[in-house]
Amino acid sequence: MSLSPQFLDELRARTLLSALIGRTTKLQRAGREWKTCCPFHNEKTPSFTVNDDKGFYHCFGCSAHGDAIRWLTEQRGLPFMDAVKELAAAAGMDLPALDPRSAERGEWASGLFDVMAAAQTWFAEQLNGIAGSEARAYLNKRGIDAGAIEAFGLGFAPDSRGKLKAALTRFGDSLLIEAGLLISVDEKEPYDRFRGRLMIPIRDPRGRVIAFGGRILGAGEPKYLNSPDTPLFDKGRTLYNxxxxxxxxxxxxxxxxxxxxxxxxxxxxxxxxxxxxxxxxxxxxxxxxxxxxxxxxxxxxxxxxxxxxxxxxxxxxxxxxxxxxxxxxxxxxxxxxxxxxxxxxxxxxxxxxxxxxxxxxxxxxxxQCEHDAAPLRTPEAKAGLRRRLDDHVATIGDPEVRRHYARAIRERFDETFFARTERAPFRKGAVFKP
Structure with missing residues (x-):
């Protein structure tokens, strides 16, 4: 069975590596990482680290390195598919149906990662060059310093239809188009998608560049331009940073x-x-x-x-x-x-x-949003508010949460519109004031 890169990435993301390794190896917290003596070679001073954020372990003594799947195959000796099945069961994931084309797509995706990494490096070089002066001035005005520029991998796409294409010509037009870096229209020559923009790399949870966002520096629309959906990038499933x-x-x-x-x-x-x-x-x-x-x-x-x-x-x-x-x-x-x-x-x-x-x-x-949406001066308007709120509450799937929301909305409605007002006691001879 061949598994898609997307499935394996999701499996790694759902597996807390320190918990997996901690089942058989005692770990000690060391800042953002975990540390212990390496289970792959004999040592007295801990040099084996586990990083949950990046999803890998590494030994500075013997160079053992890998992710959750590699841990099960190397440390426990499981075959690759058995390791995947064990992790998938623990994560509540179903294995995908057999697809003989997945291996081919996996190799294709690997090439796309290489393309995106090369593009990010080139954009960063342009930002630091003569052409990037306007972009650097913009970043300085926004208070984004050199440390942030490096940490977020910011770059610059020159206002040219072919400079990126020429710089990455070794990858071929088809891969650059698939990665969303070139635009191909009908039978015309493909050209650079991002031009005259500050370039912001978009990374997957493992820190690999999968797309870009480009911010226009001068006049023009759109203000922001994202990569199109690609085999690496699904806009609706991705969160920047x-x-x-x-x-x-x-x-x-x-x-x-x-x-x-x-x-x-x-x-x-x-x-x-x-x-x-x-x-x-x-x-x-x-x-x-x-x-x-x-x-x-x-x-x-x-x-x-x-x-x-x-x-x-x-x-x-x-x-x-x-x-x-x-x-x-x-x-x-x-x-x-x-x-x-x-x-x-x-x-x-x-x-x-x-x-x-x-x-x-x-x-x-x-x-508050529904209460402020329209004037509530009439009984009909108040009834409309109650209807809208009840309709929203009805969409809540969990019955216990839905019950608490219904009660909270009912209590607020009653307190707002049906709360009793204190009347002054009746005094003989007092003038009536409605």
Whole structure:
């Protein structure tokens, strides 16, 4: 049986490597990693490390290196498929049906990873060259320093239809087109997709470049341009910066969802590294599932404009059917017209931390958004509010969570519209005031 790279990546992502190795080997925490004496050779000083964020182990003594699958095949001697089956069973994953073409696709995907890595290196070189002066000035204006540029792998695509193509000609046009780096229209010569843009690499959970986001520097539309979906990249299942934020999120016990790349980069610059961003789309079910694997209550910190608040409400409604005991969302209320990047630059980390600490629970956000959606001066308008809220609650899949939401909505509605008002006691001769 041949397995697709996507299936194996998902299997690795669902396996906590330290827990797997810890079944047979005693590990000790060492910062963000785990450490122990190497099980593959005799040593007295620990040189074997396990990194859950990156999903691999490594020995600095004998150079043993691998992931969860490699651990089972090397340390326990299991055949490859037996190792995969054991990990899949523990992760609750079904093995895909037999597909003889998967091996061929796997080799093709490996070539695509090489293409994307080479493209990222070339874009970074352009940013540091003469052509990248405008992009460097833009980054400096946004407060993104050299450390952040290197950490996030930022680059620059010159305003040319063929420079990237020429630089990566060794890969061939077909692979560059498949990777989303070239555009091919009818029988015309393929040309560079990204031109005159700041380039932001998008990585998978293992830190491999799978796509790019390009931000226009001058006039032009669209402001942001993402890679198209490719064999490596599915926009609806990918979260920007997940590879760098997973470890800090587990450590901090929180995960922040912002709207854009620069928001995530700005928060990291302020010392808040546990931030991810969807890629120009509303949060999808697959992205919500990824968030909940890391923390129970991700915090949505969308822009304070109308579009940002609408996106937050769409995310709330999409999450309702997926809610489970302990699993929910929090909503951070940004000042009108501001985004996290603006707030960090004007008020520093303290300004954003204050808002994060005051995050609104999903049930509160649902109530407030619907309550403020329209005037409630008539009985019909109030009845309409109640109908909308009840319809939302009805979409919650978990019966226990749905029951608690129904009660919370009922109590708030009654307190708001049917609360008893205290009347002054009757006094003989008093003038009636309606």
């Amino acid at each position: 997940l590879d760098r934020s997973a470890g800090p999120a587990r450590k901090a016990g929180r995960l922040i969802v912002v709207e854009g790349y620069t928001d995530a980069i700005a928060l990291a610059g302020a010392g808040i590294e546990e931030a991810v961003a969807p890629l120009g789309t509303a949060l999808t079910e697959a992205q919500l599932e990824r968030l909940w694997r890391l923390v129970d209550v991700p915090l949505l910190c969308f822009d304070g404009d109308s579009a940002g608040q609408k996106a937050a409400m769409r995310a709330a409604l999409r999450a309702l059917p997926m809610l489970a005991p302990g699993k929910s969302l929090g909503f951070v209320l940004m000042p009108p017209g501001k985004d996290p990047d603006d707030l960090v630059r004007s008020g520093g980390r303290g300004a954003i931390e204050a808002l994060l600490d005051a995050a609104r629970p999903l049930v509160d956000h649902l109530w």
